[in-house]
Amino acid sequence: MIIQNLSKMERQKKIKEYLLKDPFLSDKKLAELFNFSVQTIRLDRLEMGIPEMRKRIIQVAKNTSSIDKVKSLKKEEIIGELIDIELGKNGIAILKTTKSMAFNRTGIIRSHYIFSLADSLAISIIDAEVALTGIARLSYKKPVYAGQTLVAKARVARKRSNKFLVSVHVKSNQKEVFTGKLIIFSVKDSSKKEGGINENSY
Amino acid sequence: MIIQNLSKMERQKKIKEYLLKDPFLSDKKLAELFNFSVQTIRLDRLEMGIPEMRKRIIQVAKNTSSIDKVKSLKKEEIIGELIDIELGKNGIAILKTTKSMAFNRTGIIRSHYIFSLADSLAISIIDAEVALTGIARLSYKKPVYAGQTLVAKARVARKRSNKFLVSVHVKSNQKEVFTGKLIIFSVKDSSKKEGGINENSY
DNA sequence: TTACAATTAATAGTTACTAATAATAGGTAC
DNA sequence: GTACCTATTATTAGTAACTATTAATTGTAA
Numbered sequence: 001m002i003i004q005n006l007s008k009m010e011r012q013k014k015i016k017e018y019l020l021k022d023p024f025l026s027d028k029k030l031a032e033l034f035n036f037s038v039q040t041i042r043l044d045r046l047e048m049g050i051p052e053m054r055k056r057i058i059q060v061a062k063n064t065s066s067i068d069k070v071k072s073l074k075k076e077e078i079i080g081e082l083i084d085i086e087l088g089k090n091g092i093a094i095l096k097t098t099k100s101m102a103f104n105r106t107g108i109i110r111s112h113y114i115f116s117l118a119d120s121l122a123i124s125i126i127d128a129e130v131a132l133t134g135i136a137r138l139s140y141k142k143p144v145y146a147g148q149t150l151v152a153k154a155r156v157a158r159k160r161s162n163k164f165l166v167s168v169h170v171k172s173n174q175k176e177v178f179t180g181k182l183i184i185f186s187v188k189d190s191s192k193k194e195g196g197i198n199e200n201s202y
Numbered sequence: 203m204i205i206q207n208l209s210k211m212e213r214q215k216k217i218k219e220y221l222l223k224d225p226f227l228s229d230k231k232l233a234e235l236f237n238f239s240v241q242t243i244r245l246d247r248l249e250m251g252i253p254e255m256r257k258r259i260i261q262v263a264k265n266t267s268s269i270d271k272v273k274s275l276k277k278e279e280i281i282g283e284l285i286d287i288e289l290g291k292n293g294i295a296i297l298k299t300t301k302s303m304a305f306n307r308t309g310i311i312r313s314h315y316i317f318s319l320a321d322s323l324a325i326s327i328i329d330a331e332v333a334l335t336g337i338a339r340l341s342y343k344k345p346v347y348a349g350q351t352l353v354a355k356a357r358v359a360r361k362r363s364n365k366f367l368v369s370v371h372v373k374s375n376q377k378e379v380f381t382g383k384l385i386i387f388s389v390k391d392s393s394k395k396e397g398g399i400n401e402n403s404y
Numbered sequence: 405t406t407a408c409a410a411t412t413a414a415t416a417g418t419t420a421c422t423a424a425t426a427a428t429a430g431g432t433a434c
Numbered sequence: 435g436t437a438c439c440t441a442t443t444a445t446t447a448g449t450a451a452c453t454a455t456t457a458a459t460t461g462t463a464a
Contacts, residue, residue: 026450027451028450042453052451052453
């Protein structure tokens with residue numbers, strides 16, 4: 001299954017996607033897959049800041065792959081898939097909706113699935129051992145239908161002592177379907193930061 | 203000979219132990235740790251049939267990455283039990299919380315389970331074929347611990363055309379743990395429909 | 405045609421190995 | 435003492451999957 005005739009941007013986007021799905025692909029295999037030279041693939045990786053295969057594998061093994069940085073939630077506790085995170089700042093999670101999340105009759109996703117995505121992402125980005133939701137304001141903009149993929153972006157808008165105001169925007173096909181403002185309380189601080197921002201997530 | 207054999211055996215045993223704890227150790231690092239040459243470590247690994255570092259890491263990575271990243275809420279887990287309802291007016295639902303709904307570390311129930319209870323109850327008391335949550339204000343008063351039983355009471359506070367303001371109060375042991383105000387939109391009226399009781403959420 | 409981006413090639417150096425062979429230190433057996 | 439044996443260490447050649455750098459080639463648009 002060789003892919004051809006791709007623009008540079010398209011190729012880079014695809015490389016990203018492929019590596020998110022399968023971090024075990026070497027440059028050589030990618031080159032064969034996309035029918036470009038190994039050097040081109042390497043340049044692409046460099047431009048996108050994606051580390052080499054061996055480092056990616058180590059990340060996966062250590063679970064340093066963004067998910068492990070999360071202290072409040074373990075990976076099984078996160079609804080959706082966490083794809084990028086900067087602790088204390090922001091994060092992105094994706095949820096692929098299915099029929100089982102929807103009302104049978106309409107195929108519309110039940111609101112609490114969307115809230116669950118937003119809420120667990122919001123909690124994930126708090127840099128604390130224990131984080132609890134206190135107050136939330138939710139706004140559902142558009143119905144989401146089973147099969148649509150939701151992209152949630154959360155951002156710490158304000159911090160006062162142990163109180164975090166987190167805003168979450170959920171989109172499907174570039175269109176906003178949900179926004180929420182959550183006030184989250186951190187119960188314990190885990191401030192033994194080990195600087196390394198990014199490389200973990202791409 | 204015996205003494206040396208013993209030390210060799212001891213070393214190999216230790217290597218095994220070290221690698222079980224930390225599969226990321228290279229031969230070089232092991233050699234430094236045990237103060238033996240890299241070649242000796244290699245021979246030890248060979249004798250014990252332990253693969254090289256990179257292969258060990260791949261094993262670890264494949265194991266951990268096989269974990270299902272997308273965890274969704276199961277129906278039985280969120281629904282709770284609808285114990286009383288007056289369509290268009292009010293309703294009561296009960297949810298027995300379990301460990302699987304809680305943070306492992308603290309045993310505190312994840313907020314979206316409580317919201318799910320409140321939201322699906324609120325939707326179910328709306329006398330409409332399709333009801334969707336539009337806006338919600340949530341307030342978590344107290345942490346709920348796994349094992350506690352939650353009682354949710356929902357009431358239609360106001361109705362304007364297809365817009366319902368529903369307030370939900372959730373208690374555990376007579377104490378309020380959550381309140382929410384939800385604005386729910388009915389999309390179609392079901393007052394004439396047969397079996398007008400909501401399959402929507404319950 | 406020139407200019408520039410995109411792509412490919414080529415080269416040297418790295419890590420963490422495998423595989424094979426050889427050298428050395430120490431003891432044992434007769 | 436010499437032959438033998440084991441454990442250990444060293445050496446060499448070769449591998450995959452890179453990084454980093456420089457250079458050459460191809461394509462395309464002004």
